[in-house]
Amino acid sequence: MGDRTAFIGVGVMGEAILAGLLRAGRGADEFVVGVRRPERGAELAEKYGVEVLANIEAAALADTIVLGMKPQDLGGALEEFASVLRPGQLLVSLAAGLTTAFIESRVPEGVAVVRVMPNTPATVDEGMHAISAGSHCDEAHLAEAEALMAATGHVIRIAEKLQDAVTAVSGSGPAYVFYVVEAMIDAGVLLGLPRPIATELAVQTLYGSATMLRETRTHPTVLREQVTSPGGTTAAALRTLEDHKVKAAFISAMEACRDRAEQLASGK
Template sequence: MTHRIAVLGAGVMGETLLSAILSAGHPARDLVISEKRVDRAEELREKHGVEVTDNATAARGADIVLLVVKPQDVPDLLEEIADAVRPGSTVVSLAAGIRIDTMESILADGVAVVRAMPNTPALIGEGMFGISPGTFVSDEQMAAVVSMLEAGGKVVVVDESQQDAVTGVSGSGPAYVFYLAEAMIAGGVDAGLDPGTARILATQTVLGAAQLLAGGEDTAEQLRARVTSPHGTTHAAIVTLDERGVHDGVRAAIAAAAARSAELSGPA
């Protein structure tokens, strides 16, 4: 079954999801995106062949409405489209920190609301989405949302109470990987490599390690232990990381990100 999908917000993530959904085979005639700027709207029409209009017009008649705007803009956007979104439609918010009950309080009864936390690898179709259903979401609607977001990566369904943890692990997670890669490159340069070679070595190592972890049944701990021979080079590196408190630091960083997410969400 083909759903009419409205993407409200034509920024980087909005256009990324639009492109991913089109690439997954969804017909352009059943996609619409909102954009106020005339030049940007024309660019989107020419590039993707979809309808470009205002928020309320885009939302009217859509089966799924994607909110891809800044968190502070979500309440006003919901007020703008509240009369246009029909009961039975599904509103999916990708804005961090906006609670389901906040959205449901603005929209009409019967409008299904799904809260989603994306991350930036969705830009290349390798994103991670943690999603939570609201009060009125049916199994069929949830399946449609999962199928749509899988065009941009992988999807896990969690209770909304776990959204802060999702934010800490995957929402902010790409930054941790970039931080590690940054340190690996700098360490390579310190050891005598030129920056370009150090970047290639670090980047491919991170990529390959991630694929090993994703492609097998072994845990991260098992994979790490397998390449850490007693008294070898990797052992020396891991001992140093432990002495510097890196493992505990990463866990503390995730806890801090989750706590900040909870602060931004406000009281339950």
């Protein structure tokens, strides 16, 4: 590909995508990094061998720009370099909660915007990325965004109105999983296991269970019932989870996540 892709706002997720593309065989000369802090630029140049420029220079040079800054910083960043953007350029936004309309209102007419809800397993090439097209996107723009994100995991296309729900399920989802595993490890220690053993048991159980879900494509209820003998130990544990309304708590938590994403979009 002769086109250059710029990464502006290279935080955890932006760096994960850049690193994944390089691991997948893309050349460092295909990418440029825009930075505001020279020390961060030096770090990225040394680590990945990419060209580092000021944000406005990177934006002017590139055909595709990955916007990886925090949602609250995106508006200010666009003000900094919107003047050098041109119709046909593609902006791929990783900012949670912010709509394509928010970005389109701050850039020249005809700049294409794709909104992405990624997640942190992208750092190990097992991300789950949902993408939505803005009003000036064509199939080529969507395909380009898909190719960028596919280097670090799975990609699905969704209607933008579903993005806040995606944030609640997969965007913030890794934190829920880590929270549950943390609880399992702490419980194992409470029950007398050394912490390293409790950790290995819990992490491998999670990994194996997730692999079963993906490879067998069996409904989780069926897989759960296969572990749950009538009157057995698992049934006793699950009854306690039901008594504490754990499923209801998860649903409420994810609704709160969706609601917070909506608030971010409205600038609150």
